[in-house]
Amino acid sequence: MAQTTAPAELADTQLADPVQEASARTLMETLRCVVCQGQSIADSDATMAGDMRALVRGRIRAGETPAQVRDWLIARYGDYITYDPPLSAATWPLWLAPLALLAVGAWIARASFRRRS
Amino acid sequence: MDVKRPLVWLPLAGFLLVAIVVAVALYAPADRTVRSAMIGQPLPAFNLRPIVSTKPGVASDAMKGHGPRLLNIFASWCVPCIAEAPQLMRLRQAGVRIDAVAIRDTGPAVAGFLRRNGDPYAAIGDDPSSAVQLSLGSSGVPETFLIDGQGIVRRQWVGDIRADQVDEVLAAVRDVQ
Structure with missing residues (x-):
């Protein structure tokens, strides 16, 4: 068995x-x-x-x-x-989150560099 | 920097949001059940040879055009299958036809299992390398599929059918009749 x-x-x-x-x-x-x-x-x-x-x-x-x-x-x-x-209704955040975070980072970097100059 | 600017709170809010999502997921009881995606789909084509000399094998074509039946994925080496055997006997006695697929098993071992635990099966097919099990989206033994008269997979029970589930299974069989 x-x-x-x-x-x-x-x-x-x-x-x-x-x-x-x-x-x-x-x-x-x-x-x-x-x-x-x-x-x-x-x-x-x-x-x-x-x-x-x-x-x-x-x-x-x-x-x-x-x-x-x-x-x-x-x-x-x-x-x-x-x-x-x-890519599906449940997984799209997995794919879009890195792009969104990159965009936020770029926006923060832009704001910081502008303040210094 | 003016601390009254609302944007200052954005990183903290983001952190809290992530922390809450992680905490909820950590504390929620994990459901590791692997469910088949074949519910509502036609039974995949297969033709399994018999594993014991006293019963025919199982072929998907033979399930079309007859009444509903259960397809029980089991093995003689599977301990929960022993626990499930009395429930299958009750279903058989209630008039439900049960066909079986024996996973990675041998004829003598299956014959011994049926002698010890009772024999509810009309037919038993030999699935020596789990090919039919994989084609059904099944991930273990025992599992039970409800096949309707048109050969469509209608339901799946993962794990052994317990005594308090027999009525539910019977009702599901009658529902597709």
Whole structure:
């Protein structure tokens, strides 16, 4: 009564095509392991992370682009699955806050330099 | 600098705003439940071979055009699945069809699990590398999906169905009938 822990084919085996392997690897580093939550599936030793790596490599080998694989996973787990969240109603402050803070900084700097001269 | 200028308070106000947001988020109980985004979507296509010789495997096509059913993601090595077994037996006795997907499991281990904990399943598919589990947006065992007669995923219960949830599950099954 134990979990079968043999890694899935492609969980820990690189793809034969180095270009495909590189794009799969880059994608895996941006995908959240759903059972470990703080790690990407590239970093995690969890069995499910291995199954997710196998899924990513299998789909890349079959000719899908990394964006297609990412969208497939987002359709199942939501934006939660990716560490590279798309711009949406919930995430726009993440993208706009740095720009807003830069603008505020520039405005403060301008005011300070003007006072000194 | 004139301290009466209201703008002087802006940085403090900004700091307080951030501090309040952080404090609320820190003290709110964290919900780590990973929910599937497949609710309302058609069941993804799959065809799993049987894991025990006494029952058929599970195919998504076979779920279309029949009544609603539960799809239980489980494993013989999963302790909460043992706790859930009596509730699934009650649902089975109430006439609910339950199909199952066994995650990373073996035939003898599943057969032993069913002998010890009861057997509520009409069919059990073998998912040796969690592929169907991932295609459903499921992140652990046990999880239970409600599939309606058109093959649409209607609900998900994450974790074991507890005794006080059986009525809720039954009502949800009747709702999609």
